[in-house]
Amino acid sequence: MHSWIKGGLGAAALTLLTLAGLGAALSAMDAPLPIPTDLPNPGAVLPVAHPPQGLGFSVLHTGESRGAPEALIVGGGSWWRYRRPVQVAVLVRHPRANFLFDAGLGRQVDQQFAANTFMDRQFFAYRHVRPAADQLAKANWGAERIRMIVPSHLHWDHASALPDFPDAQVWISPAERSHAEQGQAPAFLRSQFGGVRHWRTLSFSHGPYLGFERSQDVFGDGAVVLVPLAGHTAGQVGMFLTLSSGRRYFFTGDTTWTLEGLQKPADRSWALRQMVHVDHDVRLNQRAIVQVHQLMQRFPQLIVVPAHDERLLARLPHFPQFQE
Numbered sequence: 001m002h003s004w005i006k007g008g009l010g011a012a013a014l015t016l017l018t019l020a021g022l023g024a025a026l027s028a029m030d031a032p033l034p035i036p037t038d039l040p041n042p043g044a045v046l047p048v049a050h051p052p053q054g055l056g057f058s059v060l061h062t063g064e065s066r067g068a069p070e071a072l073i074v075g076g077g078s079w080w081r082y083r084r085p086v087q088v089a090v091l092v093r094h095p096r097a098n099f100l101f102d103a104g105l106g107r108q109v110d111q112q113f114a115a116n117t118f119m120d121r122q123f124f125a126y127r128h129v130r131p132a133a134d135q136l137a138k139a140n141w142g143a144e145r146i147r148m149i150v151p152s153h154l155h156w157d158h159a160s161a162l163p164d165f166p167d168a169q170v171w172i173s174p175a176e177r178s179h180a181e182q183g184q185a186p187a188f189l190r191s192q193f194g195g196v197r198h199w200r201t202l203s204f205s206h207g208p209y210l211g212f213e214r215s216q217d218v219f220g221d222g223a224v225v226l227v228p229l230a231g232h233t234a235g236q237v238g239m240f241l242t243l244s245s246g247r248r249y250f251f252t253g254d255t256t257w258t259l260e261g262l263q264k265p266a267d268r269s270w271a272l273r274q275m276v277h278v279d280h281d282v283r284l285n286q287r288a289i290v291q292v293h294q295l296m297q298r299f300p301q302l303i304v305v306p307a308h309d310e311r312l313l314a315r316l317p318h319f320p321q322f323q324e
């Protein structure tokens with residue numbers, strides 16, 4: 001073997017070892033989150049629900065991000081597995097109203113995204129955009145059939161498609177709306193929500209639900225229940241969905257980006273949190289992570305769905321298929 005090759009191989013091995021060492025050192029910052037002793041008790045049984053026949057949901061895959069090693073996306077994740085978080089809208093078909101939980105990337109996402117700096121455009125790059133409104137139109141679902149949109153929060157990757165549904169009511173908590181209005185790029189892009197015509201304030205006036213102090217039962221049948229899940233943003237909301245098949249789901253927005261984060265429980269990696277300001281209130285979001293973690297342990301039948309987990313979302317029915 002020529003010495004320059006040996007030298008090259010030696011340098012490569014050294015680089016790999018250094019990277020592995022660096023990876024191990026960074027991962028050491030990502031121990032699982034401690035479970036506080038004062039977490040609210042979710043109770044022993046799942047609340048009664050009377051889901052109507054025909055209630056179902058369907059995932060609309062609207063785009064995907066460039067991705068990163070899993071160890072950056074979730075503390076304790078693998079450095080060898082690459083993750084590509086996706087941006088989705090979840091269509092809920094209820095006999096009283098069809099609505100979207102999150103809107104995903106919309107028809108105007110390129111113009112909206114242009115408000116970002118060059119660096120942010122690299123960091124938050126997306127591809128394969130298929131706006132929900134286009135996918136729905138192809139199946140003869142006009143935008144007017146979507147009566148409401150419930151964004152888990154108003155970050156750009158959840159609110160981009162709001163202008164594509166100008167007649168829909170947008171349900172939002174006062175805290176989230178004022179956070180977004182005071183917010184700025186890259187997290188919040190005013191062009192996405194500045195033109196909303198029909199805001200509806202989420203008041204969470206329906207009492208405790210599975211350890212959450214307050215809730216909002218959207219149709220009064222217990223099938224669609226919204227709960228405050230602040231931390232990632234000032235007024236993020238989560239959605240419990242109970243289908244007539246008995247299947248139960250909990251859509252948790254961006255509390256974590258992956259299911260692994262809720263299972264461990266773990267925050268986004270320490271390394272990533274040094275690079276970008278992700279959460280409005282880190283402590284409050286970490287408390288939400290362990291609260292969901294505890295709920296999953298108590299009720300293993302509950303299917304928990306973080307907004308960007310591409311591996312989990314790929315296993316759920318995609319439009320025009322529905323889960324009933």
Ligand SMILES: [Zn+2]
Nearest residue numbers: 155157158254
């Ligand atoms: Zn997001």
